[in-house]
Structure formats: structure tokens, C-alpha cells
Amino acid sequence: QKEVEQNSGPLSVPEGAIASLNCTYSDRGSQSFFWYRQYSGKSPELIMFIYSNGDKEDGRFTAQLNKASQYVSLLIRDSQPSDSATYLCAVINDYKLSFGAGTTVTVRA
Amino acid sequence: NAGVTQTPKFRILKIGQSMTLQCTQDMNHNYMYWYRQDPGMGLKLIYYSVGAGITDKGEVPNGYNVSRSTTEDFPLRLELAAPSQTSVYFCASSSDSRERPQHFGDGTRLSIL
Numbered sequence: 001q002k003e004v005e006q007n008s009g010p011l012s013v014p015e016g017a018i019a020s021l022n023c024t025y026s027d028r029g030s031q032s033f034f035w036y037r038q039y040s041g042k043s044p045e046l047i048m049f050i051y052s053n054g055d056k057e058d059g060r061f062t063a064q065l066n067k068a069s070q071y072v073s074l075l076i077r078d079s080q081p082s083d084s085a086t087y088l089c090a091v092i093n094d095y096k097l098s099f100g101a102g103t104t105v106t107v108r109a
Numbered sequence: 110n111a112g113v114t115q116t117p118k119f120r121i122l123k124i125g126q127s128m129t130l131q132c133t134q135d136m137n138h139n140y141m142y143w144y145r146q147d148p149g150m151g152l153k154l155i156y157y158s159v160g161a162g163i164t165d166k167g168e169v170p171n172g173y174n175v176s177r178s179t180t181e182d183f184p185l186r187l188e189l190a191a192p193s194q195t196s197v198y199f200c201a202s203s204s205d206s207r208e209r210p211q212h213f214g215d216g217t218r219l220s221i222l
Contacts, residue, residue, distance in 0.1 A: 034210065034211075042215075043214060043215050043216050044213050045213070046211070088151055088152070096154060096157060097152075097211060099144075099151035099153075101149070102151055
């Protein structure tokens, strides 16, 4: 079983819609959870982090964490063409980050 | 505002050659990391360091070596390059905070032919 699994893409959403990205992790001792956005040919950039159960909102982004279910998600509201990218879920244990394979999102104008 | 700087940005090596990928950060971060990313895949940890003089293996360390003589620098050495090492290499750093978000360099695109 992979340490971090993300829902397979690609995910295509119309402009203005909500994009929903899911991620599960295998290690119950995982401490912190991150969502990175990666544009094609670029390095990952951090968009959200969460370490407590519940929701965390930052602008159009909402991260949700459920440690009992070992599940973390990212919602992108009012999706824009500039949100078209690959989104990487990452989980940290003892300062080592494990990444999922990523979900590619395409926002249709 | 340099952040994490990686050199070179691109490189082509022949099989069996060696090279060093350079990484330096100016944020006084203790933690530094090397990842590789193959096409369509997530990042895999090669080596990491929690401070000067301390390094440890990640998920895919074979064929690589690192050193950490200063807080700022964390070079990655490839010995006897193989086609399987063709990848994009990212260096990252983080502070000691709980959230530990990692700041990434722009990457080095390496091809072994």
C-alpha cells in the first residue's frame, strides 16, 4: 500500500465550479498535511497546510482533515483557469515528507 | 529574496559520468532535502539533513551521496550516472516549526544518455 494516495485524474471542471481533491494516507502517526500546486515544468509551491481535524480555509481554498479516517481533502471554490495545475498531497512524519502522485486539474473556460 | 537556489538548471550526462547538483538556501533553515520527480509521478525523497554534519537516507538513496558541511549548502553527488537517474531533481528546505512547510528550488533537469 502506498503511503499517500490521491484520487486519480485528470479532473476537469468548468470555470466557477468547485474542484474536489482527495488524499488518503497509511501512517496513523502522520503529523502534518500539505497541499502543493505544481504548474507544468515548475517546482511545487505550498498552498495549504493543516494539522488539526476539521476545516481550514484560505481564500478560495479549503483543506479538510479527518485523522480517524486518515483522509485529507482540498476544495477549490470558484475555479479559475489559473488553477489548472497538478495538486500534490504531502504527509509528514518525523520531518520526512511523503508525496502522492498528484491529481491534474484542468479548469475549462 | 533568493530562497532555495539550485544549479545547474539543465544538464546532459553520459552513462558512467559523475556530477554534483548544487543547492544553497539563505533562510537559515536547518532541514534540507533532495527529491527526484519522474514524469507523471510525485516526488521521492533521496536524502535529507536536519543540520550541518547530519544526513540520512530517504526512500531512493542508491546511486547518490550527499554532504552538509554548512547550514546553507546541501550538494547531491551522482556517481556513475545511469539512465534510470534521468529525472528532475528538487532541493527543498524548511524551518524547525511544527508546520514545516518546505520551500523548493526551481529544479535541475538531468538527462543521462
